[in-house]
Amino acid sequence: MNFKEGMLREGALKGKNILVTGGGTGLGRSMGSYFLELGANLIITSRKLDVLKQTAEEMMAEKGGKVLPLACDVRDIEQVEQMWKDATEAFGTIHVVLNNAAGNFISPTERLSTNAFNTVLDIVLKGTSQVTLTAGKDWIAKKQAGTFLNIVTTYAWTGSGYVVPSAAAKAGVLAMTRSLAVEWAKYGIRSNAIAPGPFPTEGAWSRLLPGDLVKKFDPAKKVPVGRVGEHQELANLAAYLVSDFSSYVNGEVMTIDGGEWLKGAGEFNNLDMIPQEMWDMLEASRGKKG
Ligand code: HXC
Ligand code: NAP
Numbered sequence: 095m096n097f098k099e100g101m102l103r104e105g106a107l108k109g110k111n112i113l114v115t116g117g118g119t120g121l122g123r124s125m126g127s128y129f130l131e132l133g134a135n136l137i138i139t140s141r142k143l144d145v146l147k148q149t150a151e152e153m154m155a156e157k158g159g160k161v162l163p164l165a166c167d168v169r170d171i172e173q174v175e176q177m178w179k180d181a182t183e184a185f186g187t188i189h190v191v192l193n194n195a196a197g198n199f200i201s202p203t204e205r206l207s208t209n210a211f212n213t214v215l216d217i218v219l220k221g222t223s224q225v226t227l228t229a230g231k232d233w234i235a236k237k238q239a240g241t242f243l244n245i246v247t248t249y250a251w252t253g254s255g256y257v258v259p260s261a262a263a264k265a266g267v268l269a270m271t272r273s274l275a276v277e278w279a280k281y282g283i284r285s286n287a288i289a290p291g292p293f294p295t296e297g298a299w300s301r302l303l304p305g306d307l308v309k310k311f312d313p314a315k316k317v318p319v320g321r322v323g324e325h326q327e328l329a330n331l332a333a334y335l336v337s338d339f340s341s342y343v344n345g346e347v348m349t350i351d352g353g354e355w356l357k358g359a360g361e362f363n364n365l366d367m368i369p370q371e372m373w374d375m376l377e378a379s380r381g382k383k384g
Contacts, residue, residue, distance in 0.1 A: 097324055097326065097327040097330075098324050098326050098327075099326065100128060100131065100132075100326065100329075100330065101330035101333070101334070102132055102330070102333050102334065102337065102339070104132070104133070105132065105133045106132045106133065106333065106337050106339070107129050107132040107133050107134035107333065107336070107337055108132070108133030108134070109133070109134075109189075110129075110133075110134040110135075110189045110190055110336070110337075111134065111135045111136075111137070111185040111186070111187060111188050111189050111190075112126070112129050112134045112135070112136055112137070112188070112189065112190040112191075112192060112336060113136075113137045113139065113181060113188050113190065113191045113192065113225075113229070114126045114129075114136060114137070114138050114139070114192045114194055115139050115140065115166075115168055115191075115192065115193055115194050115195035115221070115222075115225055116139075116140050116194040116195030116196065117136065117137075117138030117139060117140065117146070117149070117192075117194065118138055118140050118142065118145040118146040118148075118149040118163070119140070119145060119149070119295070119296070119297055120295035120296065120297045120298065121194065121245065121290070121293055121295055121325065121328060122138070122140075122192070122194040122195070123138075123149055123153075124325035124326070124328065124329050125192060125194070125325075125328065125329045125332040125333070126138055126153065126161075126192075127153055127156070127157060127329070128326070128329035128330070128332070128333055129329075129332075129333060129336070130153055130154075130157040130158070130159045130161065131157045132333055132337075133159070134159070134190075135159055135160040135161070135162075135185060136150075136153070136159070136160070136161045136162070137161075137162045137163075137164055137181045137184070137185065137188070138150060138161060138162070138163050138164070139163070139164045139165070139166045139168075139177055139181075139195075140165070140166070140195060141165065141166070141167050142165070143163060143165040146163030146164070146165065147163045149161075149163070150162070150163040162181065162184050162185070164177050164180055164181060165177075168195050168217065168220075168221030168222070168224060168225055169216045169217060169220060169221055169224075171224050171228075174224045174225055174228050175228055178225075178228045178229060178232065182232070187238060188229065188240070189239075189240060189241065190240065190241045190242075190243065190336045191225060191226070191229045191240070191241070191242050191243070192243045192244075192245070192332065192336065193221075193222045193225055193226065193242065193243070193244040193245065193267070194245045195217060195221055195222075196217060196218050196245070196260070197213060197214050197217035197218065197260075198214060198218075198257060198259075198260040198298070198301055198302065199214075199257075199301040199302070200256045200257060200301070200302055200304075201256065202256065203255070203256070203258045206258075206259070210259075211258075211259045212259075213259075214259035214260050214263060215259050215262065215263045217263075218259075218260060218263035218264060218266075218267065219262075219263035219266040219267060222244060222267050222270070223266075223270060226242060226270065226274070229242075230242075230274070230278060230283060233281065233283060234278070234281050234283075237281075238282075239281070239282030239283065240282070240283045240284075241283070241284045241285075241286075241335075241336055242271070242274070242283070242284065242285040242286070243286055243287070243288065243332060243335050243336050244267050244268075244270075244271050244285070244286070244287040244288075245287070245288055245290065246264040246267050246268050246271075246287045246288070246289050246347065247260070247261075247264045247289055247290070248289045248291060248349060248351055248354065248355035249261045249264065249355070250264035250265045250267070250268040250289060250347075251265065251268065252355060252358070252359060253265075257302070267287070268287055268289075268347060270285075271285045271286065271287040271345070271347065272285075272345045272347075275344045275345030275346075276345065279344060284340075284341075284343070284344045285344065285345065286335050286340070286343055286344065286345065286346050286347070286348070287346070287347040287348070288328070288331060288332060288335065288347070288348050288349075288350060289347055289348070289349045289350070289351065289355075290323060290328055290350050290351065291317060291322075291323060291349075291350065291351025291352055291354040291355070292313035292314075292316075292317065292322045292323060292351070292354070293322060293323035293324075293325060293328055294322055294323075316354055316357065316358065317351065317352040317353065317354045317357070318352060318353035318354070318356075318357050319352035319353060320352075321352065322352075323350065323351070323352070327350065328350055331348060331350055335348070
């Protein structure tokens, strides 16, 4: 057994209806696929209905189960409310919301237009809060338990230059996750987050490592375990956090990054660059003095 394999037992998510925002592509698609394999039904939602429809067909052909594609721009509250109405009419009850949709790109912050900054804030923070509030209000009114899982990033707590709107928005999502974990626990609603390190996807790579940058900045080199993430290992963690096996986990943010952010955080971690011979010389010169 290894990290490229599914982890939970067959049927672990049987009977669960799970909404995945940004579920037609990338990590949302990979997590959704595994939920389906474990017996869940899915609603996948994003702006591009053609992409969602194709993904839904491919997922059902591969894994069986039911996948409902619904178009919804999470920035628009009317579309969010309509999407939630359509999803609940089709499935009866939604048990889990995976807030995964995001927008991001790299840029020096002073080059960003107001609209560029707001676009990312609106997708990530406003989009997540609108989906969360719509689902949460409905669950509370119906006295129904529910689970939120929000995808953030490790720079939600460290901050990061060149992706400042994303960092600010993900920090907001993390604060919302922890706040609601306490406030809404009394309604049977859990809130957790995952902070992934680099996991190759077309969406992220094309925007964060455009053109030749992908050759210059190999993301694996920044990761202490020496590689980027496999989608299945993220899917394993996500499946656990939306399953009933994690009933006592609430308000947590789980990092899955091979140690990447800690390596960047330690002030002297870049001493990695010093060759062994130089350490030998330093040790020898110390020996002489002592
Ligand atoms: C500077 C940019 C820009 C760029 C767009 N804009 N791209 N500014 N650099 N690369 C500006 C535009 O000029 C415009 O401002 C404003 O942003 C809105 O652009 P639109 O194209 O009109 O927006 P929209 O069609 O809504 O598309 C949103 C988007 C796009 C965020 C710009 O990239 C998108 O659809 N992204 C969705 C998927 C995504 O981003 N996936 C990656 C997630 S990865 P003006 O002033 O000209 O009107 C991720 C990983 C993090 O989050 C951690 C990795 C380790
Ligand atoms: P991705 O494939 O580009 O996923 C982003 C998804 O969000 C797309 O399906 C997109 O679909 C949807 N989306 C964007 N704007 C939307 C809007 N306004 N309304 C509704 N849906 C919208 O990239 P990804 O790498 O899989 O990212 C998934 C999540 O992981 C994001 O939250 C990202 O921040 C996080 N993450 C990724 C990495 C990584 O290394 N890949 C690392 C850390 C965190 P449409 O275009 O059809 O709307």
